Amino acid sequence: MSAFEGTNPVALDRLEDVLDAYREARLAPPGAVLARIRANVLAQAAAASATIAAANRLRLVEPRSTRVRGWLPPRFARAAFGLSFAAALTLGTSAAVLAAPPGSTFYNARVLIESALLPTELDARLVGHEDLLAERLNEAATAAANGDTAALAAALAAYQAEVNDATADVGDDPDRLAHLEDVLAKHSAVLAALASTLPQESSIEHAIEASSKAITKLQQKSAPVHPTRPPQGGGTGGGNGGDGGQGGN
Amino acid sequence: MYVNPRYPMDEESLDRLVADAKRGNTEAFGRIFDEYAGPIYRFIASRVSRPSDAEDLTQLVFVKALEALPRYEARGVPFGGWLFRLARNAIIDQIRTRREHLSLVVATTRESEEASPEAMASLRDDLDRVATALAELTDDQREVIELRFFAGLSVAEAAEAMGRQEGTIRGLQFRAIGALRRSLGIESSAVTHAPARVAAQAATVEVCW
Numbered sequence A: 001m002s003a004f005e006g007t008n009p010v011a012l013d014r015l016e017d018v019l020d021a022y023r024e025a026r027l028a029p030p031g032a033v034l035a036r037i038r039a040n041v042l043a044q045a046a047a048a049s050a051t052i053a054a055a056n057r058l059r060l061v062e063p064r065s066t067r068v069r070g071w072l073p074p075r076f077a078r079a080a081f082g083l084s085f086a087a088a089l090t091l092g093t094s095a096a097v098l099a100a101p102p103g104s105t106f107y108n109a110r111v112l113i114e115s116a117l118l119p120t121e122l123d124a125r126l127v128g129h130e131d132l133l134a135e136r137l138n139e140a141a142t143a144a145a146n147g148d149t150a151a152l153a154a155a156l157a158a159y160q161a162e163v164n165d166a167t168a169d170v171g172d173d174p175d176r177l178a179h180l181e182d183v184l185a186k187h188s189a190v191l192a193a194l195a196s197t198l199p200q201e202s203s204i205e206h207a208i209e210a211s212s213k214a215i216t217k218l219q220q221k222s223a224p225v226h227p228t229r230p231p232q233g234g235g236t237g238g239g240n241g242g243d244g245g246q247g248g249n
Numbered sequence B: 001m002y003v004n005p006r007y008p009m010d011e012e013s014l015d016r017l018v019a020d021a022k023r024g025n026t027e028a029f030g031r032i033f034d035e036y037a038g039p040i041y042r043f044i045a046s047r048v049s050r051p052s053d054a055e056d057l058t059q060l061v062f063v064k065a066l067e068a069l070p071r072y073e074a075r076g077v078p079f080g081g082w083l084f085r086l087a088r089n090a091i092i093d094q095i096r097t098r099r100e101h102l103s104l105v106v107a108t109t110r111e112s113e114e115a116s117p118e119a120m121a122s123l124r125d126d127l128d129r130v131a132t133a134l135a136e137l138t139d140d141q142r143e144v145i146e147l148r149f150f151a152g153l154s155v156a157e158a159a160e161a162m163g164r165q166e167g168t169i170r171g172l173q174f175r176a177i178g179a180l181r182r183s184l185g186i187e188s189s190a191v192t193h194a195p196a197r198v199a200a201q202a203a204t205v206e207v208c209w
Helices: A009-027 A031-061 A075-098 A107-116 A121-146 A149-169 A174-197 A202-222 A241-249 B010-022 B026-045 B051-071 B078-099 B116-135 B141-152 B155-162 B167-183 B194-202
Strands: none
Touching: A009 A075, A009 B078, A009 B116, A009 B141, A009 B167, A009 B194, A031 A107, A031 A121, A031 B026, A031 B051, A075 B078, A107 A149, A107 B026, A121 A149, A121 A174, A149 A202, A149 B116, A174 A202, B010 B026, B010 B078, B026 B051, B026 B078, B026 B141, B051 B078, B078 B155, B116 B167, B155 B167
């Protein structure tokens, strides 16, 4: 449908073509510019969101009533205090959040922000998931090396959440499914190696279990389009009977 | 349901995103950005002279939108129109501050492998003719073309952005189209004409500021 109604359609088509060409040639934003703006804007959005969340948490712990009503500051003073507090929170919180290590107060907020900042385009998003998974794994390894069980548990919980997000986002494309499956398999091996160095650490077992479940889910998704990748745990009868010889042990 | 031809998202989905963004959902705001960043940038780029200004102002518009979003009420106000009103005000503020004229961008074109120097020079001339034709419109007519065509707004959104009635927008658009056709020599019977080359050649060249 033309954006310009009510005049000669042939001439309008020509004019639209000309303006279209002009728009694309002289006004179209370079992709790198939009990506730069997006990163800046969403960083501010994430900081604002963290501030709102922090303010809500404060509201929850604020006493609901006070006996000494006369001691309450006037409304405008409270508003001014609120505004300056919010401004301080915005600056202080965003800096603290972005550097928060696992196990610290703002670590969960940081994880949330990093997930929210992932691009929407699918391939770029999956690369982002992969980077975050690797980062969570490194954090877990560092925490384990330092003997910090709280940090280890936090990093592994974030890792599991990231596994779930990546599995949910991957879609049905067989190549993407296979790639994510490989990544998670490598991570499972790392986690298993990590678990063997620790006396008893149930959070690692949970993370390994989450990874294994995700791998199984990915295999089930790719099974209809990848007949060469049979689901683990035996066949469904019929089909490639010639492969059955492998079970001889 | 109305679906703007330039935005694939329908109104219900957009309303949901806006509601989520108002609650502090960063991902929802990111999707709104993805939907509108290109049109906002093109609108701003058509009104400022430097690409760096277009980038700065586009960022400023979305930061302002982030701050103002909690006060946005969807009732009867198209979100696109509201957002473009922010953009329009940001441009006006910048022009006031810098005392800058509303100049259309004079772009430099970079040759692609396919385009010959002659073709590039010819294309540049044709694009300059379009820029001149746009510059000859009245401010209001030009703004309607920028909002309706370069940014892809509906009549209702353009009306909201400019603070005018929809009928006024239609009238301005009708007169702007007539003026552009006369300036560019586009008549219904004409078959070969310079502006037609613009569309054909622009597809073969890579163009930058």
